[in-house]
Amino acid sequence: MTHMTPKFRAALTAIVLGLTLVLPQLGQAAINPRITVATTATAGAAPLAITLGDTGGAGDAFAKAVVYVPAAFSFVAPPTTVGTAAVTTVWTDRDPQSPVLLSGGISAVSPSDPRIAASSNCDPGTHTATWLVSVTSVGGDSFAFPIYVDATTGTETQFGATKLVFCFLPPTQGLPNRASDGNKFVSAQLKLNGFSHIGASGTTTWRSLWTPYTTGTATLNAAGAMEAQSTLTVLTPSDLVLTGKIVTSRINGNTRKQATVVASLSGEGTPIAGVIVLIKHGITPAKLVSLGKGSTSGKGTVTKTSLLAGGTYFQAGATLTGIAGACNPSFSVPCSNASGGAVTYASNTLHLRG
Incomplete structure (x- = not known):
């Protein structure tokens, strides 16, 4: 009987279905981001399922997250409907201890869309595409934030040609252009179209860089930034x-x-x-x-x-998922979590x- 090599056994383990997030306990502390990526193994169109956010929900509010798409995946602008989203937030003005689940769609919009005007300073410059995540709760509450699809530049290109920039408004009361009702982003499960896979086997690393707000302000806390990674092992x-x-x-x-x-x-x-x-x-x-x-x-x-x-x-x-390895920092900031991504x-x- 032939068995798997130890090297391959260490690289992969089995799962049947997708990914889930546990609802958080909330407070104020350093951020602890996590990202997990799932896709299919076929060459060509490769829908992505990305789960990302704060693992406990107790960190300071996120200001910005940048996800780097590995070179094994290319971006082709999808139609108006980009995908779907399930988002967990906290309405800090109402009940900062109770997370709220919202769901909805992701659509392509103009960079000048008034719904994202307050976030325009988060990622200035020219974008390959601009997406709007718009979700609602069972009770009718709504929440929205932009994702900018940008080309990487300079040293970023070593991580891939494309990056996804997520922008969030600050939740603190008394700040201009703050999130409605103090809505604080905690986590999201996104299903995205518009990507293709080159079809070759191998291991790729999805890197994400997260920057929080300084507590109680609209100022980015660069010193509090953290990295999180997800590794995909793709067979043919x-x-x-x-x-x-x-x-x-x-x-x-x-x-x-x-x-x-x-x-x-x-x-x-x-x-x-x-x-x-x-x-x-x-x-x-x-x-x-x-x-x-x-x-x-x-x-x-x-x-x-x-x-x-x-x-x-x-x-x-x-469906196979890789076993998470060491989280080796890429951006001169601590790397908080590494996950094994799923491939169907x-x-x-x-x-x-x-």
């Missing part, structure tokens, strides 16, 4: 392969045809054990439903069977005819 899409065969058997006295399909997952040429693989089937590739899921064996395989009444399509999917894989589509 061909490392998840689905094969199958048709077997004739007798069931309740009748001759029936069954499909036996095998999903095989490997990395660096060796099988990967202990990963949950979901296999789907259906009469068309666009309408697949779950056939079943299982954990890969020591040989890196999951096997499922299905009755065949005619032509049937099959496809397998799996889809196998080839298999067609078997009964």
Whole structure:
């Protein structure tokens, strides 16, 4: 039996679904940011799921966050609808101990849009794109902030060609242009279109640089800045392969045809054990439903069977996440957290005819 190499075992571990944030306990302290990035392993369009914010919610209010997109990903301006957002905030004027969940969309807007005018000094200059995150709560409260898509310059280019700049208004009472009702950004889960992956295997690091406000002011506290990172280990899409065969058997006295399909997952040429693989089937590739899921064996395989009444399509999917390594600073500020990002894989589509 072939097993994973120790090097590869240290690089990856399995997860089934996405990412979650725990609601924070609130107060005033140094920031403790975190970022986790998820995507797909296919070459071409690569939707991103980015979870980012303060891990405990107890830090000073964020003024600015800059996320650097690694060179393995390129940016192509999406249509007006950029993606979706789920945001956690605190209305400090009302109840500074109670986080509020809001959800909504991310859309492309003009840099002169009046809804983001108060944030224009956060990231002056020319932008590749300007996005507005606009979310509402169940109770009807609303919150919005801009994300500027910029080209990196100077020494920043070593981290990638594109950066995302998040800008937040200060929540403190008595300040001009402060956030409505003292709304303090805590965290967000974003799903973004407009990015593509070059399709090559390898490890990439997403870096983020966070700057808080000096407590009770609208002044950026550069001395309190922190970095957070997320590492993605991407295999090639061909490392998840689905094969199958048709077997004739007798069931309740009748001759029936069954499909036996095998999903095989490997990395660096060796099988990967202990990963949950979901296999789907259906009469068309666009309408697949779950056939079943299982954990890969020591040989890196999951096997499922299905009755065949005619032509049937099959496809397998799996999600892997990297184990976080050391958070090595990139910007001469402390690096608070490093996470392992998630990568979702889809196998080839298999067609078997009964």
